[in-house]
Amino acid sequence: MPAKTLFDKIWDAHVVKSIAHGPDVLYIDRHLIHEVTSPQAFAGLEKRGIPVFRPRQIVATADHNVPTLHQELPIRDRLSRTQVATLVENCDKFGVELWGLGHPKQGIVHIIGPELGITQPGMTIVCGDSHTATHGAFGTIAFGIGTSEVEMVMATQCLMQAKPKSMRINVEGELGAGVTAKDLILYVISQVTVSGGTGYFVEYAGSAFRGLSMEGRMTVCNMSIELGARGGMIAPDQTTFEYLEGREFAPQGQNWTQAVEAWSQLVTDEGATFDKEFHFDAADIEPMVTFGTTPGMGMGVTARTPGIKVGEASAKTLAKSLEYMALAPEQSLLGLPINYVFVGSCTNGRIEDLRAFCEVVDGRQKADHVNAYIVPGSQAVLRQAEAEGLDRVLAKAGFELRQPGCSACLAMNDDKIPPGEYCVSTSNRNFEGRQGPGARTILASPAMAAAAAVTGRVTDVRELMV
Amino acid sequence: MKKLQIVHSPAVPINIQDIDTDQIIPARFLKATDRVGFGDNLFRDWRYDGQGRAVENFALNDPDYSGEILVAGRNFGCGSSREHAAWAIYDYGFKAVVSSFFADIFKGNALNNGLVPVQVSEGFLQEIFAAIAANPSTELRIDLREKSITLPLTGTAEHFELSDYKQECLINGYDDIDYLLNVRGEIEAFESQRASSFVA
Numbered sequence: 001m002p003a004k005t006l007f008d009k010i011w012d013a014h015v016v017k018s019i020a021h022g023p024d025v026l027y028i029d030r031h032l033i034h035e036v037t038s039p040q041a042f043a044g045l046e047k048r049g050i051p052v053f054r055p056r057q058i059v060a061t062a063d064h065n066v067p068t069l070h071q072e073l074p075i076r077d078r079l080s081r082t083q084v085a086t087l088v089e090n091c092d093k094f095g096v097e098l099w100g101l102g103h104p105k106q107g108i109v110h111i112i113g114p115e116l117g118i119t120q121p122g123m124t125i126v127c128g129d130s131h132t133a134t135h136g137a138f139g140t141i142a143f144g145i146g147t148s149e150v151e152m153v154m155a156t157q158c159l160m161q162a163k164p165k166s167m168r169i170n171v172e173g174e175l176g177a178g179v180t181a182k183d184l185i186l187y188v189i190s191q192v193t194v195s196g197g198t199g200y201f202v203e204y205a206g207s208a209f210r211g212l213s214m215e216g217r218m219t220v221c222n223m224s225i226e227l228g229a230r231g232g233m234i235a236p237d238q239t240t241f242e243y244l245e246g247r248e249f250a251p252q253g254q255n256w257t258q259a260v261e262a263w264s265q266l267v268t269d270e271g272a273t274f275d276k277e278f279h280f281d282a283a284d285i286e287p288m289v290t291f292g293t294t295p296g297m298g299m300g301v302t303a304r305t306p307g308i309k310v311g312e313a314s315a316k317t318l319a320k321s322l323e324y325m326a327l328a329p330e331q332s333l334l335g336l337p338i339n340y341v342f343v344g345s346c347t348n349g350r351i352e353d354l355r356a357f358c359e360v361v362d363g364r365q366k367a368d369h370v371n372a373y374i375v376p377g378s379q380a381v382l383r384q385a386e387a388e389g390l391d392r393v394l395a396k397a398g399f400e401l402r403q404p405g406c407s408a409c410l411a412m413n414d415d416k417i418p419p420g421e422y423c424v425s426t427s428n429r430n431f432e433g434r435q436g437p438g439a440r441t442i443l444a445s446p447a448m449a450a451a452a453a454v455t456g457r458v459t460d461v462r463e464l465m466v
Numbered sequence: 467m468k469k470l471q472i473v474h475s476p477a478v479p480i481n482i483q484d485i486d487t488d489q490i491i492p493a494r495f496l497k498a499t500d501r502v503g504f505g506d507n508l509f510r511d512w513r514y515d516g517q518g519r520a521v522e523n524f525a526l527n528d529p530d531y532s533g534e535i536l537v538a539g540r541n542f543g544c545g546s547s548r549e550h551a552a553w554a555i556y557d558y559g560f561k562a563v564v565s566s567f568f569a570d571i572f573k574g575n576a577l578n579n580g581l582v583p584v585q586v587s588e589g590f591l592q593e594i595f596a597a598i599a600a601n602p603s604t605e606l607r608i609d610l611r612e613k614s615i616t617l618p619l620t621g622t623a624e625h626f627e628l629s630d631y632k633q634e635c636l637i638n639g640y641d642d643i644d645y646l647l648n649v650r651g652e653i654e655a656f657e658s659q660r661a662s663s664f665v666a
């Protein structure tokens with residue numbers, strides 16, 4: 001048998017048929033849906049007069065539009081309320097399981113799939129959301145799709161997809177003190193660029209990724225889309241199996257043993273080749289911050305913003321970015337006063353992220369002028385945080401733990417950053433206006449967000465780690 | 467989907483790289499439950515200032531520019547998977563977007579809505595921008611049967627990539643979903659044959 005990559009093994013096992021000079025018909029195991037990108041798909045089915053083909057392979061939740069305070073009250077914004085209500089109606093009509101607002105399993109769609117054991121190695125998983133790549137942390141082919149494709153999967157449990165090219169990103173070595181999974185992926189994006197992965201599916205390999213917890217691996221895979229890649233994956237191993245064992249929807253008993261045996265085969269064979277490969281050294285990575293308006297505009301916190309090279313095609317884009325951010329070329333961000341901090345999102349809204357934030361703020365005080373949104377990714381994360389007493393650590397330091405949702409990640413609900421304000425954010429996108437019109441986003445890890453929250457400035461978290 | 471063979475018109479230039487879907491249609495406008503009307507908010511925050519006044523030097527507000535073709539810098543449509551971005555561009559009246567590089571999900575979404583992503587070389591893209599800068603009514607001609615794009619003014623042409631399958635879909639107005647519904651029998655056969663396997 002020829003040597004195969006992890007990606008090829010899973011892809012090939014899901015091809016229903018191949019079309020000559022065209023795409024493959026790819027079978028989808030799990031389909032996650034939310035309120036924003038599903039209504040038009042349900043409407044499409046209705047117009048065609050067809051049912052959902054495999055309702056039991058779909059799970060729905062409400063996350064993008066939901067408020068993160070007083071979730072027991074009706075949503076104030078009329079359009080948001082309608083969108084969430086439409087999801088409830090559609091799920092009811094089409095027989096789809098919904099973990100909506102107020103449900104104990106509700107949360108950001110990419111947080112709840114893994115924590116409930118719905119996400120399992122070897123699967124194909126899609127969702128009308130580009131951060132579906134998160135699930136790749138388990139050795140799954142997971143990617144975001146548009147609404148027309150949501151409708152296709154609802155109607156047939158399949159998609160028409162051309163097989164992407166393959167890329168492997170190897171990072172060897174150990175991450176330094178204060179350097180986290182978030183810094184690792186921000187570094188990779190700054191090197192590979194925001195379009196470097198376009199057309200590819202990525203496998204992350206090497207000891208730096210192996211050494212990460214499942215939470216850390218999810219943070220890495222989550223941002224694969226920020227490389228332009230459709231998705232990214234990490235081969236399942238003991239860390240994966242330990243995380244999954246006993247979760248509600250994971251296989252149990254005899255099935256579990258068989259599953260682990262099968263999942264253990266999900267590795268890239270020795271000798272398999274990739275269309276493109278990168279090698280980096282973990283020792284080169286510092287805590288990272290972004291300075292511009294794409295996730296690729298990132299740098300070590302002690303570095304300076306780049307100079308503008310007149311005449312280059314990218315000069316205009318870089319100048320526009322720096323102007324939007326009110327930063328100069330060759331400027332250090334250290335000491336830059338900030339008024340907002342956001343901890344949460346499908347990138348860093350898991351329990352480990354809250355722990356990392358709490359570790360830094362424990363025994364310190366929030367800077368007076370800082371407004372902080374601390375938002376768990378799901379009801380389960382919220383319950384766990386309370387069980388561990390993190391809510392009390394936060395309260396003592398002057399922070400409030402909110403209720404689960406996408407929150408200030410995308411300015412679609414009540415949580416927004418005002419125009420012109422800097423926000424050190426653990427989310428995944430620093431695009432213009434992403435956190436609110438005119439908002440200036442600096443992407444960083446939860447630990448770096450904590451350092452900013454207690455000092456009121458962009459601060460190297462390593463200085464607080466003595 | 468509407469049938470499409472040729473797009474021949476002047477173009478609207480936005481010479482910025484890495485234009486993400488949050489710029490094309492900001493998240494706060496994603497609250498609709500149908501597919502129409504998104505064109506009004508296309509490039510909302512570049513087109514209008516905080517007070518809702520039109521930003522004069524932005525291409526969509528510039529009366530010099532018009533047409534069914536949008537020309538944009540490298541890596542167009544990166545970021546969020548929102549199909550609303552393709553809907554907004556199409557709803558505004560564009561039938562094709564020309565760039566030297568497209569983000570994957572945007573490209574797929576565009577094709578599923580009869581909006582043609584035309585990927586040209588960086589050199590040709592710069593030539594197009596220069597020609598439009600010299601004369602805003604410069605026309606472009608995109609021919610789906612030949613998979614070609616021409617700058618009739620100079621006669622420069624380039625071939626662009628499009629799978630034969632997608633070419634047929636666009637020219638005939640077919641959707642992927644029509645195809646998939648037709649092979650449901652094969653999908654069911656696939657399901658029953660793999661029902662017991664863990665490595666899905």
Ligand code: SF4
Binds near residue numbers: 108110129405406428
């Ligand atoms: S947290 Fe942000 S990136 Fe993640 S699903 Fe929600 S809006 Fe999208």
